[in-house]
Amino acid sequence: MKKRVTIQDLAKELGTTPSTVSRALRNHAAISKSMKKRVIELAKKRNYQVNAMASGLRVGKSKTIGVIVPRINRDFFSNVIAGVEDISFESGYTVVICQTHDRFEKEKQYINTLIGSGVGGILVSVSLETTTFEHFDEVNRLGIPLIFFDRVSTNSSINKIQNNDKVGAYKAVCHLIDNGYKKIAHFSGPEHLNVYKDRKDGYLEALEKNGIAINDAFIVHHDLKIEDGRKDMQRLMESKNPPDAIFSSSDYSALGALLYLKENGFSVPNDVGVVGYSNEKFTALTSPGLTSVDQHGSEIGQYAAKVFLEEINNKGKKVPRTIILDPNLIIRNSSNRKLDK
Amino acid sequence: MKKRVTIQDLAKELGTTPSTVSRALRNHAAISKSMKKRVIELAKKRNYQVNAMASGLRVGKSKTIGVIVPRINRDFFSNVIAGVEDISFESGYTVVICQTHDRFEKEKQYINTLIGSGVGGILVSVSLETTTFEHFDEVNRLGIPLIFFDRVSTNSSINKIQNNDKVGAYKAVCHLIDNGYKKIAHFSGPEHLNVYKDRKDGYLEALEKNGIAINDAFIVHHDLKIEDGRKDMQRLMESKNPPDAIFSSSDYSALGALLYLKENGFSVPNDVGVVGYSNEKFTALTSPGLTSVDQHGSEIGQYAAKVFLEEINNKGKKVPRTIILDPNLIIRNSSNRKLDK
DNA sequence: TTGAAAGCGCTAACAA
DNA sequence: TTGTTAGCGCTTTCAA
Numbered sequence: 001m002k003k004r005v006t007i008q009d010l011a012k013e014l015g016t017t018p019s020t021v022s023r024a025l026r027n028h029a030a031i032s033k034s035m036k037k038r039v040i041e042l043a044k045k046r047n048y049q050v051n052a053m054a055s056g057l058r059v060g061k062s063k064t065i066g067v068i069v070p071r072i073n074r075d076f077f078s079n080v081i082a083g084v085e086d087i088s089f090e091s092g093y094t095v096v097i098c099q100t101h102d103r104f105e106k107e108k109q110y111i112n113t114l115i116g117s118g119v120g121g122i123l124v125s126v127s128l129e130t131t132t133f134e135h136f137d138e139v140n141r142l143g144i145p146l147i148f149f150d151r152v153s154t155n156s157s158i159n160k161i162q163n164n165d166k167v168g169a170y171k172a173v174c175h176l177i178d179n180g181y182k183k184i185a186h187f188s189g190p191e192h193l194n195v196y197k198d199r200k201d202g203y204l205e206a207l208e209k210n211g212i213a214i215n216d217a218f219i220v221h222h223d224l225k226i227e228d229g230r231k232d233m234q235r236l237m238e239s240k241n242p243p244d245a246i247f248s249s250s251d252y253s254a255l256g257a258l259l260y261l262k263e264n265g266f267s268v269p270n271d272v273g274v275v276g277y278s279n280e281k282f283t284a285l286t287s288p289g290l291t292s293v294d295q296h297g298s299e300i301g302q303y304a305a306k307v308f309l310e311e312i313n314n315k316g317k318k319v320p321r322t323i324i325l326d327p328n329l330i331i332r333n334s335s336n337r338k339l340d341k
Numbered sequence: 342m343k344k345r346v347t348i349q350d351l352a353k354e355l356g357t358t359p360s361t362v363s364r365a366l367r368n369h370a371a372i373s374k375s376m377k378k379r380v381i382e383l384a385k386k387r388n389y390q391v392n393a394m395a396s397g398l399r400v401g402k403s404k405t406i407g408v409i410v411p412r413i414n415r416d417f418f419s420n421v422i423a424g425v426e427d428i429s430f431e432s433g434y435t436v437v438i439c440q441t442h443d444r445f446e447k448e449k450q451y452i453n454t455l456i457g458s459g460v461g462g463i464l465v466s467v468s469l470e471t472t473t474f475e476h477f478d479e480v481n482r483l484g485i486p487l488i489f490f491d492r493v494s495t496n497s498s499i500n501k502i503q504n505n506d507k508v509g510a511y512k513a514v515c516h517l518i519d520n521g522y523k524k525i526a527h528f529s530g531p532e533h534l535n536v537y538k539d540r541k542d543g544y545l546e547a548l549e550k551n552g553i554a555i556n557d558a559f560i561v562h563h564d565l566k567i568e569d570g571r572k573d574m575q576r577l578m579e580s581k582n583p584p585d586a587i588f589s590s591s592d593y594s595a596l597g598a599l600l601y602l603k604e605n606g607f608s609v610p611n612d613v614g615v616v617g618y619s620n621e622k623f624t625a626l627t628s629p630g631l632t633s634v635d636q637h638g639s640e641i642g643q644y645a646a647k648v649f650l651e652e653i654n655n656k657g658k659k660v661p662r663t664i665i666l667d668p669n670l671i672i673r674n675s676s677n678r679k680l681d682k
Numbered sequence: 683t684t685g686a687a688a689g690c691g692c693t694a695a696c697a698a
Numbered sequence: 699t700t701g702t703t704a705g706c707g708c709t710t711t712c713a714a
Contacts (some may be wrong), residue, residue: 004483006707017685022709030683047479052458053403054707056394057690062458072438073419081413085440094454097413097438099426113435115345117393117403138388142345241374255626287628290350347691358701363693371699395691400705 004177005048013046014038025050032135058241061144065308066114067125069153070102074282076297077125080149084123091309093120104129111135121145121308127152127222131192145311147305148297151193159311161190161303161323165195168293168327169202172275173247175329177210179337181245185218185236187229187253199249199277218243222253229256239264244272245335251276251292258286258334273335289332296297296325303333346389354387355379366391370420375417381607397459402485405435406649407455409465411443417638418466418623421490424642425464425478434461445470452476462486462649467494469564472533486652490645491636494536500652502644507666509634510543514588516632518551519627519676522586522614526577527596528570541588548576549680559584563594570597571674578607586614586676590623592633599627599675614676630673637666 011021016035024031024039042048056062061135069077085095096119100106114122115138122139123176125148133153139146149161186203189196200219200336207214217239222228224293229248233256236243248254261268268274268288276283279294305322310321348359348366355362365372372450383389384551397403406429426436437460441447448468455463456479463480466489474494476477488500492536517525527544530537541560548555558580563569570589574597577584590597597619602609608617609629617624620635644664651662 007709008707018708019686019710020684022707023684026709035683049453049457049479051707052396052454053394053398054690055709057392057398057692058708058710062394064458071419072422074415075414078412078414081440082442094458099422103421112390113393116390117405117435138390151706179680282623282626285623286626325693337691348693349691359691360693360702361700363691367693373699376699393693395706396693398690398708399692399694401706621702 004051005046006051009047010039010042010048014042014235027228034049048304050326051113060118061120063092064096064117064118064119065305066096066098066110066117066122068098068100068110068114068122069123070100070127072087072097072099074278076150076278076295078190080125080248080301080304082304083298083303085301086298087302087309091332093305098296100127102128104131109119111139115139115142115144116257119144120312121147123149123304123308125146125150126193128190128193145308147218147304147307147311149300154194157320159307159321161300161307162194162304163295163300163327165198165327166202166205168277169199169247169249169296170206171202171278171327171329172291172293173203173206176209176245176247176273176275176335177212177271178192180270180271180334181335181337182212183241183243184212184247184273185243187220187224187232187246187248187250187257188219188334189224189249191221197205197216197251212215215241217241224248224250224253226252226256226259228256229253230260231256233257233260234264237261237272245274246272249277251290253279253293255286258290258296262287268334269337275335279330283330283332288333288334288336291332291335294330294340295329296327299325311312345392346387347392348389348653349410351380351387351389355383364542390586396511399458403459404433404459405437405458405460406646407437407439407453407458407460407463408509409439409448409451409463410439411441411466411468413438413440415619417491417521417636420644421466421645424639424644426647427639428643428644428650434646440452443469445472456480456483456485460485461653462488464488464490464645465471465569466491467534469531469534474562481637486649488645488648488652490641491516494537495535498642498661500593500648500662502641503535503634503666504641504646504668505547505593505665506539506668508635509618509670510540510590511547512543512670513618513632513634514547514670515551516672517532517586517588517614517616517676518547518553520610520614520676522676522678523553523579524556524559525553525586525588525614526561528565528573528587528589528591528598529560529562530565530590537590544588556582558582565589565591565594565598567576567593567600570594570599570603572597574598574601574606576612578602578605584613586616588616590618592617592619592624592631595631595633596623596627599631603628608677610674614678616676620671624671627675629675629677632673632676633671635669635671638666 098110147159152160279292283290438449491503493501620633624631
């Protein structure tokens with residue numbers, strides 16, 4: 001169990017000093033070509049690996065980006081992460097992935113851990129349970145670049161990368177209306193999260209614009225899990241006035257609804273239309289395929305990383321950026337009804 | 342943009358020294374109760390966060406575990422990660438997740454980055470492209486605990502947590518035979534990976550034990566993606582001697598096969614039976630549901646983290662552990678044929 | 683173009 | 699039970 005090779009070891013072996021080696025390794029302008037060559041060759045030969053803790057301690061931060069997401073096994077978030085990795089890799093940043101499992105406490109802990117580990121910046125999509133944002137104060141106080149994506153803080157003076165969820169929902173509901181559905185219910189999540197609020201607004205606007213009265217009984221708030229969708233679909237279908245379509249803010253509760261309907265003899269899309277949100281991979285595999293809204297995960301991740309790099313480069317200047325993408329409706333058979341004219 | 346609070350700040354404010362504060366924060370036995378109380382209270386009040394870079398530099402390593410997986414959006418791997426998080430969290434370790442996207446180069450880079458960042462240990466499931474293991478030499482040389490899981494090195498003197506893939510495959514193929522399938526083809530991955538080799542061995546053994554001749558044309562090696570499964574299923578079905586069932590080492594290529602069959606008028610399971618591997622969530626959602634083999638992702642992750650913690654505690658003593666779990670066959674309709682007697 | 687020296691924040695051996 | 703001191707490996711200012 002030998003010790004790791006340090007800059008000192010290299011300097012000694014080359015008959016020079018740590019500062020020169022350090023500069024050579026980082027391609028400093030003042031170092032001669034020949035010295036750089038010697039240093040880099042020896043470093044490779046000795047399998048030298050820069051000690052990120054020492055370097056980070058010295059410069060006050062490390063070359064890592066922390067990404068905090070609710071869950072990594074959602075296609076949207078894993079696409080975001082891949083997008084972040086693409087961009088940050090080119091600039092020599094390592095991505096540290098943290099999943100909160102939608103718990104507020106976990107989110108706070110990760111923020112503190114990331115601060116403590118000296119991350120260069122933090123990209124975050126907040127947990128379902130997050131209603132307050134004081135835990136980000138310290139990040140700002142320390143001047144650590146902070147970029148929200150998807151589920152963002154309502155504070156306007158922050159960096160955020162979002163989908164236009166209202167437009168996504170609007171497109172989805174108009175599509176249902178175009179297919180002849182008139183009694184469209186909606187599964188929504190906690191309203192303190194912008195994404196669910198905006199999708200609900202899109203739903204409401206689509207109904208209004210098309211002259212369809214809003215029925216409060218058709219608006220259901222739950223945690224958007226498969227079982228939530230199943231249970232609430234059952235409740236709605238067993239009610240006196242059942243809906244003829246469901247627009248869910250999540251593919252998961254849409255899936256629950258779809259499963260309930262199929263298991264109970266309803267035809268989808270003929271009896272009931274179903275539309276989800278996020279375009280999870282499984283939406284292409286259900287029978288019928290589940291219409292959904294694609295959120296450009298990879299692009300969101302790339303933008304988030306780019307905004308981070310901008311912040312790093314314009315250090316000092318604070319010009320919060322907001323980037324909003326228009327999501328795409330992906331039409332599958334769960335909502336594609338043959339209209340009987 | 343104020344500086345972060347340090348141990349020195351706390352010491353000054355309390356009229357004591359950094360070492361006392363440091364010890365109090367880590368609950369050192371020699372510090373009085375009253376001092377601990379004062380320190381901890383002030384730390385909380387000032388929102389003190391230990392500087393992991395300074396601490397790590399001092400003790401030679403950080404309280405993080407690096408987990409390297411091929412992809413985070415596979416249910417198996419995200420379950421493993423959740424398992425690792427469960428255990429390591431209790432011991433104050435942070436989990437750093439790295440995905441190689443099945444690239445050897447990425448794997449090497451992450452190993453070096455993790456070494457450089459001073460991780461306490463590394464848990465790894467190697468990439469599809471990994472055929473050599475020299476990139477782990479430095480990890481061992483530095484005495485950093487290294488635990489392989491699922492896709493492991495063939496070296497015997499290492500820690501590894503695995504499923505018994507041979508048994509999993511054996512169960513799957515026997516199940517097909519029990520359902521009357523006689524011409525069972527197999528999709529396999531690169532043979533240098535233990536998991537694919539073992540699953541193939543299980544497949545071969547099941548055929549032999551049941552007196553079914555092995556047909557080399559039924560054994561297909563590819564990259565196990567959806568498109569691979571689709572293409573090779575087409576090739577097999579269009580051949581002179583098509584199979585009546587497929588056992589795939591991956592749910593993804595099994596899905597490809599299933600889609601091809603459905604799109605081309607074959608009945609699954611009546612004409613052709615299909616069994617996959619890994620019990621991805623989507624296997625419950627296809628029509629028919631895809632029979633698959635569950636690999637206990639969460640348990641694997643928990644064991645891996647536990648073995649890591651053991652290594653840390655028995656520092657010096659090297660007693661490589663091997664833990665092998667028996668996977669479960671999850672029977673769904675893609676292989677559940679009504680036998681016509 | 684290179685070197686000397688200081689110090690980032692923390693921990694631990696040794697001292698009191 | 700607490701304090702003093704040195705130093706982990708690196709970067710950077712200042713000097714040469």
